[in-house]
Amino acid sequence: MFTVRNYFRRSSRLIENICLKNGDVPLDCISTGPQQQHGTFYEFRTYRILPEKNAAFLKLTNEKIHLRTAHSELLGYWSVEYGGLNQVFHIWKYDSYAQRAGVRASLAQDPKWIEEYISKAMPMLMSQDNEVTYLVPWSKVDRPPKEGGVYELASFQMRPGGPAVWGEAFQAAVSTHAACGHAHLVGVFHSEFGRLNKVNALWWYESPDQRAAVRHKAHGDARVVAAVRESVTYLESQTNKLMFPCPYSPLK
Secondary structure, eight states: OHHHHHHHHHHHHHHHHHHHHHSSSOGGGGOOSSOOOSOOEEEEEEEEEOGGGHHHHHHHHHHHHHHHHTTSEEEEEEEEEESSSSEEEEEEEESOHHHHHHHHHHHHTOHHHIIIIIHHHGGGEEEEEEEEEEEOTTOOOOOOSSSOOEEEEEEEEEOTTOHHHHHHHHHHHHHHHHHTTSSEEEEEEEEEESSTTEEEEEEEESOHHHHHHHHHHHTTOHHHHHHHHHHGGGEEEEEEEEEEEOTTOSOO
16 A cells, blocks of 8 residues: 555656646646645544443443543544434544554553443444544634534535545635634544545534524525535535534533
8 A cells, every 4th residue: 555655656746847847737737635734633433322222322431431532532522413313423533543553452452441341332332433534724623612502513425526626615615604603613524534525514503493593594695605506516415413512522
């Protein structure tokens, strides 16, 4: 894998040199959009819980999550209320893939984690999914103005081609929605592993009813409507979840 990756890097540098030498090809001839400038990434995890075990799983996690957070940083942990029954969604932050590999190795050797949590939690689950995501270059993690409230994870499956194709239009739609005060944008994440060309916007609202009122208002905002009309031409599908933060979630 690294040999192939290095080959493409060398090829890209060669093409760039040719572009510079000829002077007749723009430098963005090899660009796929804004590039990630650091190694920090966010792992999205979704667990589907057996319906009869949902309360027991949440109780166990509440009691034992400290065993997991001793190894790496938890950004947020939520229980899904709408858009998926008996699900939890959580985000873990890593500085590099090497760090994550080290964390996973340490957890595998942690007897308390295995005996007190994993051995009890795993039989309660129906499935586990994960995605690796990066914050898009124009976004940062922006905590809500106060604790409480609800979070919406809006996921957009964009057309193949990456940010070079749809990045500007998508940024305009999200930024306009946030700038007009219709919702608090916590962060925008672009998929690296999982479904490619997928972008996730994490929003915060004071309550589900406040979200409903905000959505109704946004639908009548000409600025938002214009930006969305442009971005949806690059959209294949979208889904969303409304989630409540768990008591131990750093993002509350």
